[in-house]
Amino acid sequence: MPQLRRVTSQQHTQWLAQAQRYGLLLRSSEFALGCFRIAAWAGGPLLEVLTPLPADRYDAELHTKPVPVRFDRTPAGEVILPGRWWQAAFERLSREPEHPLELRRLAGLAARAAVPNLLLEANIATVAVLIDGIETEALPPGTLLQLS
Secondary structure (H helix, E strand, O other): OOOOOEOOHHHHHHHHHHHHHOOOEEEOOEEOOOOEEEEEOOOOOEEEEOOOEEOOOEOOOOOEOOOOEOOEEOOOOOEEEOHHHHHHHHHHHHOOOOOOHHHHHHHHHHHHOOOOOEEEOOOOOOEEEEEOOEEEEEEOOOOEEEOO
């Protein structure tokens, strides 16, 4: 498997500025992970990754993955974003009071639904980020995900 691409200091600075614009900074040099927004809706939701979206630390049997933590992939190399990740993301969204009540209600319902895994192209760009000192593969900010 190829080496993980390192984040440059310029990218990190740009990502921090974007996270600040969206209110996603935890500290001056740290942002919340896995945040996204709906960028468009024509033909189904198009999501834009706002902060690095890391690979799950656990495999399908909920065992800790070896370091470096990488996305699971299909035999064809497609990146798998697990349905359980989406359920957790929808659950977080349902509890954020700054969002309209109707959006929070819909997110709460989505969190309780069976969400299928999302398959991404095998050649999608990923980067290495450190999470609690563990090198982890992530989708970088600016990545667009078409849900259909």
